[in-house]
Amino acid sequence: MSDGGSGYLRYVALGDSQTEGLGDGDDVTGLRGCADRFAEELAKGSPDVLYANLAVRGRLAGQVRAEQLPAALALRPDVATVVAGMNDLLRPRFDADEAGGHLEAMFAALTGQGARVATVTFPDVGRISPLARPLGGRVLALNSRIREAAGRHGVVIADMSAHEVVTDPRLWSADRLHASPLGHARIAAAVAHAFGLPGSDEAWTLPLPPGAPAPTRLRAVGAELRWAGGFLGPWLLRRVRGQSSGDGRRAKRPDLLPPGGLDSRVLD
Structure with missing residues (x-):
């Protein structure tokens, strides 16, 4: 497991598109993402750490448990991150207890094997997209379930939802x-x-410097319509067809390897 107290040897990431790295790079040049970046942070204090990323976009919490947990346990991690549930939350028949139960089962299995596990809470999606405001109650319910499960199994939480x-x-x-x-x-x-981790602090919670002025109401409405046509519509069409963005995809990094990948162009 760990190397006698001086660091970590094996980090395994489980999850969906966020852990896979969508939004940070692309499928042509490569995806980086938060898990890759965290692995690089681990490597600063543990130069011999190896890293595997089992995440696949579009996966529900139950699918992450069924498809990724056995492989993760076989890799014998001493550090693991488990981030899932957002795809469940977007489904019509969302059940916070069901999604949370799958997360808790993964927390229990990984910590029971000796891994130190981390997870995150989710932000209020209605503040990111006004059209998603009806989902606010679901986010609160899922975050509550995550906190309860994490507390029972000694899982570390990066409480993203607590910071504006x-x-x-x-x-x-x-x-x-x-x-x-x-x-x-x-x-x-x-x-x-x-x-x-050494060198880490609360700087991630600080607001960004002032940006461009808020758009006028007309421009804001136009932006919502463009987003609905460009992203929401195609997503809904996949749901109707019973398709997932992850169909036919495999984990991008199924084996334990030294951290490293896409060069960052925007760090801080």
Whole structure:
């Protein structure tokens, strides 16, 4: 497991598109993402750490448990991150207890094997996209379930939902579902801080410098309509067809390897 107290040897990331890295790079040049960035933070204090990323976009919490947990346990991690549930939350028949139960089962299995596990809470999606405001109650319910489960199993939480900066549009990509490179950097910093890694601090919670003035109401409505046509519509069409963005995809990094990948162009 760990290397006698001087660091960590094996980090495994489980989850969906956020952990896979969507919004930070692309499928042509490569995806980086918050898990890759956290692995790089681990490597600063643990140069021999190896990292695997089992996440696949579009996966529900139950699918992450069924498809990724056995492989994760086989890799014998001493550090793991488990981030899932947002895809469940977007489904018509969302059940916070069901999604939370799958997360708790993963927390129990990984901590029971000796891994130190981290997870995150989710931001108020209605503050990122006004059309998503009806989902606010679901976010609160899922976050509550995550906190309860994490508390029972000693899982570290990067409490993203507690800080206003996480809904700054600059931390999100154009689809408003995935973090931007800057957002992925903040998530990685939040997990590093929750773990208490050397050199980590609360800087990830600080607001960004003032940006462009807020758009006029007319422009804001136009932006919502463009987003609905460009991203929401195609997403709904996949749901109607019973399709997922992750159909046919495999984990981008199924084996334990030294951290490293896409060069960052936007760090902080």
